[in-house]
Amino acid sequence: MNLFWSHTLWYLILGLATLTQVIYTLYHSKDRLRTFAFYLSLVGLPLYFETFILIFLDAYAYFPKIIQNPKIDPYNDVLAGNLFSQFGVASSALLLAVRRKPFYWNVIVSFIYAMVEVLFEFLGIYRHHWWKTWMTFIALFLFFVISKWMYAHLTRGVGSIYFYGYLILGMFPICTILFFWGVLDLFGYMRFTTTLFPDHPRISRYGLYLTFTLVNYILVLWGYFQKHWIWKIVTLVSVGTLIYLGYRGHLLLFWEGAFVPIGIIVIFWMYFSVWILDTLYRGRQQEL
Incomplete structure (x- = not known):
């Protein structure tokens, strides 16, 4: 139970923020089915990227303490934390693209996620290996730009x-x-x-x-x-x-x-x- 309050709860809050953004965007969408499909595609983009930097290059690690079964490889808990992260950034990318937020919002939201990363590292529920927070900011900014480009092509x-x-x-x-x-x-x-x-x-x-x-x-x-x-x-x-x-x-x-x-x-x-x-x-x- 202590691990829930010290680790898991923060990831659940991130999950709640993700769900809120997706619901808000779908509510304001003219075609909710295609918008949700686009969200699934957006989720896939950072997941493919993270397959390389998280698993193959060991850039950082998540510690949500969700998967604690001793019969299961403990690295699966790291992967579970990764899902909260990538579904989260994809929900923000969806909102920025579908709601056509101005360019400066890409900077603001990227900065917010960078600060969340700093908070998670301070709490001991996330750890850098060689990755740096400024890399997160740049990667997310580029992701949001690419997401808007993908959305523009989809609507045309x-x-x-x-x-x-x-x-x-x-x-x-x-x-x-x-x-x-x-x-x-x-x-x-x-x-x-x-x-x-x-x-x-x-x-x-x-x-x-x-x-x-x-x-x-x-x-x-x-x-x-x-x-x-x-x-x-x-x-x-x-x-x-x-x-x-x-x-x-x-x-x-x-x-x-x-x-x-x-x-x-x-x-x-x-x-x-x-x-x-x-x-x-x-x-x-x-x-x-």
Whole structure:
């Protein structure tokens, strides 16, 4: 309980601020479905960035003290803290873009998050390794600028290639975070091996995460938008083959005896994620 008040509570406050910004933006949006889809894409952008600087480059660490199960890798708690951070900055990016806030608001909000970072570090619930607060300010400022650019292109209509990019970004929170990590990984149904690079187990695990998801997302997206059924079948077989090869090569570790049903569910969820995003984005054509 002490950890809740000293650590977890601050992350929950950040989560409440995130929820408030998203609800406020959706309330003032002309097309709430597409706005929410855009938010999911915005979440994916910093998550891909943080995959490199947090996991591969060990820039900093979060300590929300949410995942405390001794049977689960304690690094998952760091990842949970990261989610509060990235969903938070994405909610601000959404508000700034959709509400068309003036340029100086990018500076103000970036500064606020930098100060929140300073506060979290002071409280001992976040720690820099080599990262600096001024880097956070610059990174967020650029993120807010890019978000407004993405929103402007979305309202004017994006071409197929750009649209696929929005979908791949949106699949990170829906598929990678919610399903692969939040369900399969944390509950032990399917995990990636840590032995590919024995001296770097974290890079092994999450490097496979990134490679597996990106390759399969691209395949699934390609198959989803094909008009001829034969290419859809080819895509399903290709994704299933990759999962099987990962299983046989001991890169993917499944709950004993559950390879087939979990593999089928994985394929279904990836297609379902694309369908959700495509439906949200294309539901209405008027401006957000």
